[in-house]
Amino acid sequence: MTRPHLRAARTRSIGEVINLLKPEFPEITVSKIRFLESRGLIEPQRSASGYRIFTEDDVRRIEYILREQRDHYLPLKVIKSKLVAWEHGEESPVPPESGPPPEAYFASSGVSLTPRELMRSSGLSAEQLDALVDQGVLEPFELPDGSAVFRDDDLVIAKAAHRLLTRGLEVRHLRTIRLAADRQTDLLGQLAAPLLRHRNPDNRRKAAEILADCAEAATQLEEALVRGRLRRLLERQ
Amino acid sequence: MTRPHLRAARTRSIGEVINLLKPEFPEITVSKIRFLESRGLIEPQRSASGYRIFTEDDVRRIEYILREQRDHYLPLKVIKSKLVAWEHGEESPVPPESGPPPEAYFASSGVSLTPRELMRSSGLSAEQLDALVDQGVLEPFELPDGSAVFRDDDLVIAKAAHRLLTRGLEVRHLRTIRLAADRQTDLLGQLAAPLLRHRNPDNRRKAAEILADCAEAATQLEEALVRGRLRRLLERQ
DNA sequence: CCGACCCTCAACCGAAGGTTGAGACTTCTG
DNA sequence: CAGAAGTCTCAACCTTCGGTTGAGGGTCGG
Numbered sequence: 222m223t224r225p226h227l228r229a230a231r232t233r234s235i236g237e238v239i240n241l242l243k244p245e246f247p248e249i250t251v252s253k254i255r256f257l258e259s260r261g262l263i264e265p266q267r268s269a270s271g272y273r274i275f276t277e278d279d280v281r282r283i284e285y286i287l288r289e290q291r292d293h294y295l296p297l298k299v300i301k302s303k304l305v306a307w308e309h310g311e312e313s314p315v316p317p318e319s320g321p322p323p324e325a326y327f328a329s330s331g332v333s334l335t336p337r338e339l340m341r342s343s344g345l346s347a348e349q350l351d352a353l354v355d356q357g358v359l360e361p362f363e364l365p366d367g368s369a370v371f372r373d374d375d376l377v378i379a380k381a382a383h384r385l386l387t388r389g390l391e392v393r394h395l396r397t398i399r400l401a402a403d404r405q406t407d408l409l410g411q412l413a414a415p416l417l418r419h420r421n422p423d424n425r426r427k428a429a430e431i432l433a434d435c436a437e438a439a440t441q442l443e444e445a446l447v448r449g450r451l452r453r454l455l456e457r458q
Numbered sequence: 459m460t461r462p463h464l465r466a467a468r469t470r471s472i473g474e475v476i477n478l479l480k481p482e483f484p485e486i487t488v489s490k491i492r493f494l495e496s497r498g499l500i501e502p503q504r505s506a507s508g509y510r511i512f513t514e515d516d517v518r519r520i521e522y523i524l525r526e527q528r529d530h531y532l533p534l535k536v537i538k539s540k541l542v543a544w545e546h547g548e549e550s551p552v553p554p555e556s557g558p559p560p561e562a563y564f565a566s567s568g569v570s571l572t573p574r575e576l577m578r579s580s581g582l583s584a585e586q587l588d589a590l591v592d593q594g595v596l597e598p599f600e601l602p603d604g605s606a607v608f609r610d611d612d613l614v615i616a617k618a619a620h621r622l623l624t625r626g627l628e629v630r631h632l633r634t635i636r637l638a639a640d641r642q643t644d645l646l647g648q649l650a651a652p653l654l655r656h657r658n659p660d661n662r663r664k665a666a667e668i669l670a671d672c673a674e675a676a677t678q679l680e681e682a683l684v685r686g687r688l689r690r691l692l693e694r695q
Numbered sequence: 696c697c698g699a700c701c702c703t704c705a706a707c708c709g710a711a712g713g714t715t716g717a718g719a720c721t722t723c724t725g
Numbered sequence: 726c727a728g729a730a731g732t733c734t735c736a737a738c739c740t741t742c743g744g745t746t747g748a749g750g751g752t753c754g755g
Contacts, residue, residue, distance in 0.1 A: 408627075431625060432692070454643070493743070
């Protein structure tokens with residue numbers, strides 16, 4: 222069941238792998254690779270004399286591991302379990318893995334920021350901020366005294382917006398994203414609507430759970446779709 | 459600049475905080491809270507006699523910390539830096555923080571799965587899988603020998619789809635999400651188009667970088683928007 | 696006044712993630 | 726064909742992280 226190939230795939234010794242990885246991961250060492258094997262994250266073939274032999278796939282796997290460590294701070298245990306789950310699909314009737322409890326999804330750190338603070342933290346200019354509020358991308362909270370306050374979600378939004386704006390997108394493009402978010406919210410909202418109609422706390426909690434889980438899944442779905450499409454875009458030369 | 463309040467906000471002693479947190483975090487201890495303070499993640503007020511006094515905000519902050527640990531395995535250092543960045547906005551002209559290098563975003567673990575394996579790993583039924591392929595949500599790779607193969611992104615998609623389907627969404631809803639992803643891809647694609655036209659490796663790399671960064675930012679933006687809207691949906695009773 | 700609660704500070708702890716070095720074999724290189 | 730460079734295993738060791746434990750002592754509520 223291996224992929225057909227005409228020329229034997231290129232393989233590498235441990236030292237060659239290190240050199241390959243060095244540019245992206247300067248910290249990598251021979252002993253670390255061996256350590257990863259000892260922990261069961263990789264399983265390179267061996268030559269007759271006992272030398273490790275790495276295929277392209279092995280190298281990709283190592284890169285993946287190192288990136289998860291570097292970019293998401295994941296413990297090796299967790300990375301391993303992802304890799305394993307991957308590999309030969311978990312056994313038997315799979316319960317759809319549901320994410321963290323709703324509290325986590327809807328958690329807020331409780332900070333609140335003035336427009337001024339938001340600008341400083343995000344890097345947005347006053348005009349940009351105004352435009353974003355105007356387009357409904359940012360929605361400040363009105364306090365009784367008339368001043369506006371932003372929450373932690375808004376900071377995430379503002380930072381992301383700043384990033385996109387400096388890359389050349391315009392506020393109207395961000396409005397498009399906002400519309401997509403609205404549609405997504407509607408979709409999910411419908412799902413929870415029946416539960417929210419009769420307002421008892423038990424149903425409310427249940428609704429929160431469903432919404433959190435589905436919102437997360439929907440985000441993952443969309444992100445993976447976009448990533449896949451972009452990858453293809455880059456691949457076809 | 460504090461929020462106006464009529465009745466003094468409720469405060470709590472360390473033991474009371476523990477009791478409050480126990481349900482969601484059974485592992486919590488007094489010493490752990492003190493430890494978090496020693497690491498500078500929280501800074502409760504003190505009474506005249508030196509007792510720690512926790513406000514609602516402090517409690518929320520602790521909950522946030524504990525959730526980041528539990529759900530995203532983040533090291534305390536990283537959580538702290540997020541909290542600090544938050545708080546009083548990083549100083550001075552903010553360079554838009556850009557994410558990890560493009561390799562990370564477009565990274566693939568290099569696994570490939572047969573339809574059968576994908577079903578087992580995701581929990582999708584054969585009909586569901588067919589329907590998803592039909593709607594363009596999943597796009598298998600055709601091998602020369604005619605068999606179909608899925609990549610790691612597809613596994614993420616399949617799992618998320620399964621999660622949503624068991625929650626009551628239908629394939630046509632997922633198609634909606636796919637369309638949103640298409641639009642998003644177009645939007646980003648335009649941004650990189652000029653660079654991709656003249657095909658030299660330097661431009662290509664640059665395009666990858668921009669795409670990865672913007673895709674990430676766009677996802678964050680949309681997610682934060684959806685989260686905010688859902689939160690409001692739940693809040694208004 | 697007593698029992699429950701809280702404080703600090705220093706010492707200690709286990710797990711995670713590697714590193715180091717000794718001793719021995721294998722593989723390139725001139 | 727020698728020797729330098731690369732690789733192997735295995736056990737000991739190391740640092741950082743994320744706390745725990747305990748001694749010694751003050752504080753609060755009934």
